[in-house]
Amino acid sequence: MMRNLFKASENVTDAIWTASDYDVFWDELVHNSNLAQDGGPSSHGLTEWKCIDQGFNKLSDAFIPHVQDRLVLNRKIRKLEPIRDSHNRTTTRLSWYPSVSNRTFESKDYDYTIMAVPFTMTRFMGLPKFSSVLGRAISEAGLRFKSACKVALLFSSRFWEHGDRPIFGGYSTPPSAAVGALYYPVYGLNESRPGLIMHYRGGSWSEEFTSFSDEEHVQTVLDAIVHVHGEHARHLYTGDYERLCWLQDEHVGTAWCRPDVMQRQLYTPAYHRTEHNTIFIGEHTAPTNAWVSSALYSAVRGTVQLLLELGLVDEAKEVNRRWMGRWIQV
Incomplete structure (x- = not known):
């Protein structure tokens, strides 16, 4: 569309193409809008997010x-x-x-x-x-x-919910392009029990993450969390994690x-x-x-x-x- 309708140059179209891992206009407009805007007034679709206690x-x-x-x-x-x-x-x-x-x-x-x-x-x-x-x-x-990978790290306390700028749900974007985004729990807020931070990466990144060992992937995510929240986050990490890369799932691939x-x-x-x-x-x-x-x-x-x-x-x-x-x- 950019080339045929707006007559954009190859340089401009390539800049747009490589700015996101979404290569179909519909995906970027609707899919990402709903995900990032949580179905609110700024999104382009009607979305209501629900949590299921103890997981999907x-x-x-x-x-x-x-x-x-x-x-x-x-x-x-x-x-x-x-x-x-x-x-x-x-x-x-x-x-x-x-x-x-x-x-x-x-x-x-x-x-x-x-x-x-x-x-x-x-x-x-x-x-x-x-x-x-x-x-x-x-x-x-x-x-x-397309594929995707998830890594969930368990921390002994919900440190991100404390301090002058607490985080309740939503996500952070660390400097690491590979990690992409870190997602925080949206329920059980302000509880004293442990909590997890989730890393999710879809598209081509997840295919490349499949080559990582569990340990390397987990440490990469932990480094990104530490970069956002400080070194104390490393000490609060319990060592418990879950990792899933769907390309390795024998039932779906x-x-x-x-x-x-x-x-x-x-x-x-x-x-x-x-x-x-x-x-x-x-x-x-x-x-x-x-x-x-x-x-x-x-x-x-x-x-x-x-x-x-x-x-x-x-x-x-x-x-x-x-x-x-x-x-x-x-």
């Missing part, structure tokens, strides 16, 4: 009592194929290896498959031939994903979806069509991408889609009405 795992854990009697774990699906049953109806067959060393498939047939894993994982599966657009979205050259130019507009309608009795859901299939809310919205859309496939129109309408699938009209 509690959100997924809340579903377990409802599905535990039919939940099967420790199966990495490596093949999806449509099957015609004895009544000439299409079903789906999922196949997996019993172990890394046992390469003889085990399989189970289902009426429908709802595929929630990101395309970074389906790309390792044997798949049937989908329509051109959906097939290209799934392909390695298709829908774009990525952190979040970051569509390239026009990919949302092109690919999203394809996710709303059921092919080979397979429905694709997940944050990467939602119009908004990247957030927990996107994953939940896509689950609503996938549920509505399945109910319509089964001819349960009234039930689909009720799910849509109750669970806020606002872009769906039935």
Whole structure:
């Protein structure tokens, strides 16, 4: 746009390109605006931030009592194929290896498959031939994903909440470009118990951080904290930390979806069509991408889609009405 519409030089466009790790205008305008402005009046979208006590795992854990009697774990699906049953109806067959060393498939047939894993994982599966657009979205050259790393350091006291300029939530920007930002807890404020400071880095930086050992990454973050808060922060660090780089997560191999130019507009309608009795859901299939809310919205859309496939129109309408699938009209 800068080159074609505003006739900017290569030097200007390169300066803009390298000023941020966001290379799509939509990301910079909406995504970063919501993140930095906390959904307030200065942001370009409606965002309300919520905290879940004891962490986001509690959100997924809340579903377990409802599905535990039919939940099967420790199966990495490596093949999806449509099957015609004895009544000439299409079903789906999922196949997996019993172990890394046992390469003889085990399989189970289902009426429908709802595929929630990101395309970074389906790309390792044997798949049937989908329509051109959906097939290209799934392909390695298709829908774009990005990685991220998190490091949380535990301190014996919430020293950042004390002094003349206390910090309650939000983030600091240390001089280290690699560290990027340090995030502070937004709940349990002014409590006497320990607290943590979180480092989060997405995009290309996180791919490079994957080469770090845990110890090196932790010390890099601690150095940045000390640079902002002073040497006493080093003495208050308990030595406890958690580190996660999503590229190293065997179940996803990525952190979040970051569509390239026009990919949302092109690919999203394809996710709303059921092919080979397979429905694709997940944050990467939602119009908004990247957030927990996107994953939940896509689950609503996938549920509505399945109910319509089964001819349960009234039930689909009720799910849509109750669970806020606002872009769906039935």
